[in-house]
Amino acid sequence: MNAHAATRSGRLRARRAATGSVREGAARAGLVARGVIYLLVGALALRIAFGDGGHQADRSGALEEISTKSFGAVLLWALGAGLVGMALWRLSEALFGAAGREGRTARTRLLSAVRCVFYAFVAYSVLSFAAGAGGTASSDQQSRDVTARALEWPGGQWIVGAAGAGAVVVGVWIAARAVLRRYREQLKLGEMSRHVRRAVDTTGVAGGVACGLVFGAAGAFAVRAAVDYEPDRAKGVDDTLRSFAETPLGPWLLACVAAGLVLFGVFSCAMARWQRV
Numbered sequence: 001m002n003a004h005a006a007t008r009s010g011r012l013r014a015r016r017a018a019t020g021s022v023r024e025g026a027a028r029a030g031l032v033a034r035g036v037i038y039l040l041v042g043a044l045a046l047r048i049a050f051g052d053g054g055h056q057a058d059r060s061g062a063l064e065e066i067s068t069k070s071f072g073a074v075l076l077w078a079l080g081a082g083l084v085g086m087a088l089w090r091l092s093e094a095l096f097g098a099a100g101r102e103g104r105t106a107r108t109r110l111l112s113a114v115r116c117v118f119y120a121f122v123a124y125s126v127l128s129f130a131a132g133a134g135g136t137a138s139s140d141q142q143s144r145d146v147t148a149r150a151l152e153w154p155g156g157q158w159i160v161g162a163a164g165a166g167a168v169v170v171g172v173w174i175a176a177r178a179v180l181r182r183y184r185e186q187l188k189l190g191e192m193s194r195h196v197r198r199a200v201d202t203t204g205v206a207g208g209v210a211c212g213l214v215f216g217a218a219g220a221f222a223v224r225a226a227v228d229y230e231p232d233r234a235k236g237v238d239d240t241l242r243s244f245a246e247t248p249l250g251p252w253l254l255a256c257v258a259a260g261l262v263l264f265g266v267f268s269c270a271m272a273r274w275q276r277v
Contacts, residue, residue: 001116017023023092027277030086030119035268037062038207042261045241057258058139058237059122063129076130083123089277090116099276100185128258147222148231150171161226162233167219178208187274200274201269210260214240 012049040062044055066072066079078136093112150160177183183204189197218240225233235243244254 010025022059024277026092026274027083027089027275028085029082030084030089031268031272031275033082033207034086035265035272036079037265038211038261038268039265040065041237042258042263043263048242049245049251049258054160055151056138056140056238057241059125060138061238063126064073067129073130076126079083080127080130081122083119083126087116087119087123092117095147138238140239141236143218143222143234143239144231144235147225148236151226151229157226157229161223164219164222165227167222168216169219171214171216173212173220174215175209175212178205178212181205183208183271187271188276192274196274198269200270203263206260207264207267210257211264213244213257214261217243 037059041057044061044065045057047055048057055065066075069075090112092104094109094116098108098112100108102108147160150156150163153159181201181204183215187200192200194230214237218235218237221233221235221240221243225231241254241257244257245251247253
């Protein structure tokens with residue numbers, strides 16, 4: 001009986017170790033894939049800021065950019081596989097809890113479930129593109145189409161307005177967490193040198209603020225579309241980024257935000273190395 005219990009206990013430990021390894025690999029691959037997308041979107045936005053406006057500074061533009069490179073098809077499949085890993089990692093967090101002292105709370109599990117759905121959608125779009133299903137629609141066109149359909153529903157204005165307000169709140173939340181360096185709770189700080197921590201803080205704060213600003217601005221445009229009952233006022237990532245160049249600060253503000261997105265891509269890759277999973 002004792003031998004049987006010991007064997008069963010050994011199998012459970014082996015299964016947990018294997019599951020943990022798979023989860024960690026999926027998480028780190030997903031973080032790298034996310035970082036690559038942000039790096040490319042930020043780089044495309046920088047080109048727009050400096051006068052080259054012939055590219056879409058969003059996920060579809062990033063995929064088009066990858067497809068033109070040597071081994072582009074291989075890179076697209078790798079990117080899609082990484083995003084599948086990200087979705088599976090978030091699913092495991094929703095089901096079994098995440099790392100950290102609040103990893104098993106209902107709020108954390110719900111947030112992980114939302115992230116799982118989001119990254120599953122992104123992974124599907126990337127893999128569809130890699131499989132040759134045609135170019136993905138720009139984020140601007142998708143935003144206008146979704147807004148137009150939603151406005152036709154009963155209470156559509158309220159739904160679109162609430163979604164836009166929610167995006168604004170998410171943007172503020174992302175930026176605030178970055179400024180407060182809440183991401184440090186998820187990092188293996190003890191394994192990082194002082195210089196590495198400083199570099200990660202630079203990319204994390206600047207990148208998080210830039211991402212929050214883009215989310216918040218896109219949400220504000222959605223609220224305006226709901227109030228005016230005009231779906232064309234809704235903007236995706238590309239149009240939202242371009243709108244920064246229309247402010248009194250001009251292209252310099254767009255350049256700063258674009259640089260922030262590049263830094264967030266670097267930060268995501270750093271998280272792939274140092275985050276506790």
